[in-house]
Amino acid sequence: MQNFNNFLDKKMIEHLRKKGIHIDPNSVEQDRDKRMHDADLKATRAYMKNNRNIIFNNSLFGNGEDINKCFDDFNVTDDKQNSELEQVISITKRIENGEKHKFIFYGKPGTGKTMLAISLLNKLKDKYSCLFVDIARFIELTKNFNDERAKLQVNSLYKAMRNVDVLVIDDLGSESSMQRSASEASTYNQRILFNIAQSRDDKTTIITTNNTGAELKRIYNPKLVSKLMYTASNNVISFNSSDYRLLKN
Ligand SMILES: Nc1ncnc2c1ncn2[C@@H]1O[C@H](COP(=O)(O)OP(=O)(O)OP(=O)(O)O)[C@@H](O)[C@H]1O
Numbered sequence: 001m002q003n004f005n006n007f008l009d010k011k012m013i014e015h016l017r018k019k020g021i022h023i024d025p026n027s028v029e030q031d032r033d034k035r036m037h038d039a040d041l042k043a044t045r046a047y048m049k050n051n052r053n054i055i056f057n058n059s060l061f062g063n064g065e066d067i068n069k070c071f072d073d074f075n076v077t078d079d080k081q082n083s084e085l086e087q088v089i090s091i092t093k094r095i096e097n098g099e100k101h102k103f104i105f106y107g108k109p110g111t112g113k114t115m116l117a118i119s120l121l122n123k124l125k126d127k128y129s130c131l132f133v134d135i136a137r138f139i140e141l142t143k144n145f146n147d148e149r150a151k152l153q154v155n156s157l158y159k160a161m162r163n164v165d166v167l168v169i170d171d172l173g174s175e176s177s178m179q180r181s182a183s184e185a186s187t188y189n190q191r192i193l194f195n196i197a198q199s200r201d202d203k204t205t206i207i208t209t210n211n212t213g214a215e216l217k218r219i220y221n222p223k224l225v226s227k228l229m230y231t232a233s234n235n236v237i238s239f240n241s242s243d244y245r246l247l248k249n
């Protein structure tokens with residue numbers, strides 16, 4: 001192909017020379033190399049963007065979350081909501097600029113933690129690989145031992161949870177309420193979470209939860225909580241606004 005292109009280039013240069021137009025063959029070659037390089041780069045970028053979209057679209061949601069939510073959908077009716085939105089936007093910009101941390105969205109139900117976490121991913125998903133996982137659904141899925149499709153989904157989610165640039169673990173602590181025995185999460189759940197935490201030291205993880213750190217340390221092994229959540233105070237957002245679910249009714 002390269003030789004054929006060279007042949008065409010030479011024919012064209014000769015043809016133009018006869019018409020009085022003189023072209024340096026070296027510059028033609030450089031131009032062609034650059035065009036090919038640019039085309040390769042464009043194809044690679046498109047391929048990676050497509051891969052990132054596939055990963056994000058395989059996110060695991062709970063009930064009724066909307067994968068397309070974005071910051072513009074978030075209504076601001078008071079100062080608290082405004083501050084919560086601003087803090088999440090600021091964290092999004094920090095991640096966009098290359099910062100990698102653990103971030104905690106903590107607070108009461110219905111205050112928009114999940115919605116804003118999804119909005120953050122939608123803002124970043126073209127640049128970084130992003131995944132949203134409702135942790136209770138994930139743990140539930142891992143228990144479908146006899147379902148081959150569920151097993152495949154668990155394996156691919158588990159791999160993605162360890163590797164993506166930005167992971168949202170939604171509603172941490174909620175899955176413990178599904179245990180038969182009291183409030184402590186099963187060793188099984190904890191081992192899964194520990195393996196995920198272990199792989200994410202140099203990546204960004206956002207955790208949403210209704211539980212305080214002390215509560216989570218009662219639910220999980222404190223070592224796991226520390227591994228998963230220990231972070232600087234400016235990486236924690238407290239959500240105190242009113243329950244939007246109640247406001248809507
Ligand atoms: N400020 C807002 N503007 C528009 N919709 C909102 C706003 N806050 C919350 N909602 C909507 O209200 C519902 C509850 O919000 P969301 O699930 O994000 O709350 P949450 O803090 O994650 O609650 P939980 O702690 O129970 O998981 C969702 O349908 C969400 O889209």
Ligand SMILES: [Mg+2]
Pocket residue numbers: 113114115170171208
């Ligand atoms: Mg939520």
